[in-house]
Amino acid sequence: MRNTKGKTAIVLFLLAILSIQGCVYIPTEVVEKPKVNLALGAAATASSVYLHFTPDRAVDGDKEDQNSRWLSEPGYPQWISVDLGQRETIHMVALYFFVNEHGFVYYNTEYEIQYSEEGTWKTILHVEDNQLQAPVHSFPPVVAQQIRILFHKGIPQADLVRLYELEIY
Numbered sequence: 001m002r003n004t005k006g007k008t009a010i011v012l013f014l015l016a017i018l019s020i021q022g023c024v025y026i027p028t029e030v031v032e033k034p035k036v037n038l039a040l041g042a043a044a045t046a047s048s049v050y051l052h053f054t055p056d057r058a059v060d061g062d063k064e065d066q067n068s069r070w071l072s073e074p075g076y077p078q079w080i081s082v083d084l085g086q087r088e089t090i091h092m093v094a095l096y097f098f099v100n101e102h103g104f105v106y107y108n109t110e111y112e113i114q115y116s117e118e119g120t121w122k123t124i125l126h127v128e129d130n131q132l133q134a135p136v137h138s139f140p141p142v143v144a145q146q147i148r149i150l151f152h153k154g155i156p157q158a159d160l161v162r163l164y165e166l167e168i169y
């Protein structure tokens with residue numbers, strides 16, 4: 001009888017430890033798991049570069065510093081391409097267009113999200129009427145290593161591409 005009580009006490013004690021660990025551990029592991037931005041720090045190239053605003057500045061994770069953006073030369077089309085280093089399954093692209101100190105957004109209205117397959121660019125999504133500073137585009141999963149955004153048009157003030165950041169999920 002005393003042994004049974006002792007075993008019960010030990011089991012309850014272990015359950016208590018497990019439940020405490022569960023309370024502490026599970027929320028950090030399961031809840032709010034951050035999404036992995038595959039473009040972050042990836043190799044980026046572009047159709048053109050204005051001044052020192054190179055395309056790597058659009059994959060550095062900074063969406064606020066005015067120096068942390070890619071600028072193309074004026075005129076369209078323009079593109080930015082990212083090499084993910086290996087084939088990845090992607091289903092989402094987020095863009096962050098430049099906002100000046102007065103809150104004016106220099107956004108592009110028409111662009112294509114593309115991936116490279118056997119040396120050919122294929123279009124995943126053709127966006128024609130964007131009006132957002134930070135559009136997020138979801139699409140059926142695609143397996144790819146090279147992703148490109150091909151810009152066709154912007155608002156009149158966006159005579160060149162001004163892109164703070166490109167994220168790929």
Ligand SMILES: [Ca+2]
Pocket residue numbers: 057058059060061062063064068069164165
């Ligand atoms: Ca940036």
